[in-house]
Amino acid sequence: MTGFGIDLGTANTVVCHQRHGVVLDEPSVMVVRVSETRAKRVRPVLLGHEARDLMGRCPVGLTAMRPLHDGVIVDLEAARAFVVGVLGMLAAPAWRRIRPRAVIGVPAGATALERRALLEVADEARIRSPLLIPEPIAGAVGCGLDPLEPRARMVLDIGGGTSEITAFCYGGVLSHRTSRIAGDEMTLALYRYLRAEHRLLVGELAAEALKCRVDSDQGPSSVVQGIDLGTGRPRLLTLESEEVLEALKPTADAIIAALAGALDDLPPQAADDILTDGLTVFGGSSLLRGFDKLVESELAFPVRMADRPLTCVAEGAARCLSDPDVVRAYETAFLDAA
């Protein structure tokens, strides 16, 4: 019997089949009718990529919403509608016939109530006996680390809503920090920078695209379009990549400060392992250009970037289906450590 690993993220939802690999990768966004936002049953009009394309452009009567905030479920009905809808997009008709098994990633900092909400939503989505695994552990497994070995490891997961820094060893937690400063905050920082320094008002998607563009080799400068705050008219602005990175530096620095705090919490022998082996980094925001070099220069230890930073949590969760010892060991480890 096979099953799925699921990473239900603030920004993206990824589903990985135990044998076939990643079968779904969609933005965690849905478009609903405004009249239904407080209804008992929400029926999404659009989901995933199609819904994201309508962000900031929704006509009257429709609204785009993200069912998760900071990696956790806040509105049970919205989350249920999203998960049921997005899993319904899977080509596998088997999902409708049988109740598949799944290991689902949950933020390490989630409370017992938030974990319960996720299990309820999974049950409604016809998942059989869903199991939860802390996302940093699932990501570590997806990156090829063994969280049960007697050696301390440290991972940094920078997603859309949260950054989580976790050190673990032999099935237990050594230190953990969660910060609300992650990809969404970086986008917001860029939006505010353009407004304050260039008097340019841009949409959320444009600010995010600009942030992600500095990673690619499209030249030293990027063009962004927005509304000039002085004239109220559309204006094009050309920005050097270095300027974009400079605007994002305070948010990157805040993540590095949290990282330094998590290192300070470690016993000396564990810190020694990590300083020798380095830090493993994943999550979409780790793709920010030069982030690895920044960490290396600030903290002076090696940084290993994940090969597939956006999908390794779902891949690791799928792998844990056949390694229940990892799930059992870390099931309540973070709640116990809190």
Ligand SMILES: Nc1ncnc2c1ncn2[C@@H]1O[C@H](COP(=O)(O)OP(=O)(O)OP(=O)(O)O)[C@@H](O)[C@H]1O
């Ligand atoms: N090339 C890039 N440069 C900078 N940021 C990027 C890049 N590509 C993606 N991102 C950012 O990565 C974030 C999404 O990452 P990811 O899918 O890992 O988050 P998530 O798992 O949904 O969020 P969370 O873990 O907080 O629930 C978004 O904020 C996106 O803007």
